[in-house]
Amino acid sequence: MSLQELPRLAILISGRGSNLQAFVDACTSGELAAHICLVISNNPTAAGLQCAALAGLVTRCIDHRDYSAREEFDRALVHELHSHAADLVVLAGFMRILTPVLIEPFIGRLLNIHPSLLPRYPGLHTHQRALDAGDVEAGATVHFVTPQLDGGPPVLQASVPVMPDDNPDTLAARVAAVEHIIYPLAVRWYLQGRLQLDGERATLDGKLIPATGIRYTPDLR
Secondary structure, eight states: OOGGGSOEEEEEESSSOHHHHHHHHHHHHTSSOOEEEEEEESOTTOHHHHHHHHTTOOEEEOOGGGOSSHHHHHHHHHHHHHHTTOSEEEESSOOSOOOHHHHGGGTTSEEEEESSOTTSOOSSOHHHHHHHTTOSEEEEEEEEOOSSTTOSOEEEEEEEEOOTTOOHHHHHHHHHHHHHHHHHHHHHHHHTTOEEEETTEEEETTEEOOTTOEEOOTTOO
């Protein structure tokens, strides 16, 4: 399949872009039959922009601080995404709350990964909250994006143990390792036509996904 025929991914980042690198690696290896057509950051100093440039990807910085309202910022994002004909928008550590201005045009084509086992700990500081609660496991959740913050239908979850000597940084590193596995897998399901948003629930191969998502095991394909 030629580059022009591959599905087009747009990836939105705010920081170092570790999940972005996982997608670059998956596309390069052929694990993911897709073309990353655009990388956008709201942060001009995001290390992920350099990662994307080194990979030869098209990058854009749309600084949210240049806009007086979230809706104006989202409108600029939508314009850029449409101009690059993105088939799927992947939020990879994009630290902005989206408005319906962006969500509605891409509903069902907008995925996010959250560093907790949703519905536990939506929002920020997830690893510290898991430690404070004395949880024995933590993890990550891939979910469709809807207007409810971190409340879209879960698709895929992976868990990691919480160690007695963990701090937020060590736990975050362990969670990030599984994020890099499950996020490309969920995107592959979407691009294969297997994963869809059906109203308020997600389906895989036409079957409803459990309300907390599918739990990842190494044999999942």
